[in-house]
Amino acid sequence: MTKIKVENLKFSYNNKDEAIQNLSFEIQEGDWVCIVGHNGSGKSTLAKLLIGLLKADAGTIVIDGLEMNEKTVQEIRKKVGIVFQNPDNQFVGVTVKHDIAFGLENQCVSQPDMIKLVDEYVNIVGMKDYLNKEPHQLSGGQKQRVAIAGALAMNQDIMIFDEATSMLDPEGVRDITDFIVKLNKDFKKTIITITHDLEFAKKADQMIVLNKGKVALTGTPDDVFSHKNILEETDLNIPFGMRVFDRASKDELLQKDEALVKALWAYSLTK
Numbered sequence: 001m002t003k004i005k006v007e008n009l010k011f012s013y014n015n016k017d018e019a020i021q022n023l024s025f026e027i028q029e030g031d032w033v034c035i036v037g038h039n040g041s042g043k044s045t046l047a048k049l050l051i052g053l054l055k056a057d058a059g060t061i062v063i064d065g066l067e068m069n070e071k072t073v074q075e076i077r078k079k080v081g082i083v084f085q086n087p088d089n090q091f092v093g094v095t096v097k098h099d100i101a102f103g104l105e106n107q108c109v110s111q112p113d114m115i116k117l118v119d120e121y122v123n124i125v126g127m128k129d130y131l132n133k134e135p136h137q138l139s140g141g142q143k144q145r146v147a148i149a150g151a152l153a154m155n156q157d158i159m160i161f162d163e164a165t166s167m168l169d170p171e172g173v174r175d176i177t178d179f180i181v182k183l184n185k186d187f188k189k190t191i192i193t194i195t196h197d198l199e200f201a202k203k204a205d206q207m208i209v210l211n212k213g214k215v216a217l218t219g220t221p222d223d224v225f226s227h228k229n230i231l232e233e234t235d236l237n238i239p240f241g242m243r244v245f246d247r248a249s250k251d252e253l254l255q256k257d258e259a260l261v262k263a264l265w266a267y268s269l270t271k
């Protein structure tokens, strides 16, 4: 079932340069979609359009059959959660505890349930010792962890993670990534992750490659990575395995060893 349908979407911050130029794509229910693209390619703008924080200049966004407009935006926000790229923009509570509980209060969750949920998610992001800290007492990565906990606790159907682990240490990235996979596979949530990291994007079901506000490529990671020439035009770092494959497939001696070239291609796509 189609969960998100975007058609001919256009958006400009200043009425002249289009940050989003005629975008169209579909996301199926339960899919994990990774949006990749260079700095300024429009990824965060698209995320803000998808939650109705920005209003499109043209085109439509339909989520769960609801077309985004002033009347439906509140209903749509109940379905779509987001972790922003900059955690400072997301911190709304006086303390970590209040921040995670904020969205739950808006959802009218009862006090005992709220305490339980805050407890559960603060543990998942490894911040249980910081419950009473204020935002200025936290590092960037710690704020990012709190933002992730707050968004996860809301238990929405669709989750958007905009570079949500960019400030985390390697262990933090692994824990949160594992949890995102679990949300998708076990809890059947539709997930959108935004990153520049093609290595990470290989793990998703589908990819959308943005280049200067346009869709350069869409499809499964296998499809997308088979268009290496288009990918190269997008200023993204081609994964190491793929570069090795590329070198090998240009080497006359290695070319003769079809099995080796095939093995390298398979390796470059391993998740």
Ligand SMILES: Nc1ncnc2c1ncn2[C@@H]1O[C@H](COP(=O)(O)OP(=O)(O)OP(=O)(O)O)[C@@H](O)[C@H]1O
Pocket: 013, 014, 019, 037, 038, 039, 040, 041, 042, 043, 044, 045, 046, 085
């Ligand atoms: N608030 C704003 N006002 C004006 N222009 C903006 C604003 N936010 C973004 N832009 C411009 O819109 C374009 C798309 O920006 P966006 O933040 O969506 O890119 P991005 O793909 O998320 O980049 P990054 O990888 O750096 O996060 C850029 O050219 C950017 O300069």
Ligand SMILES: [Mg+2]
Pocket: 043, 044, 045, 085, 162
């Ligand atoms: Mg961004």
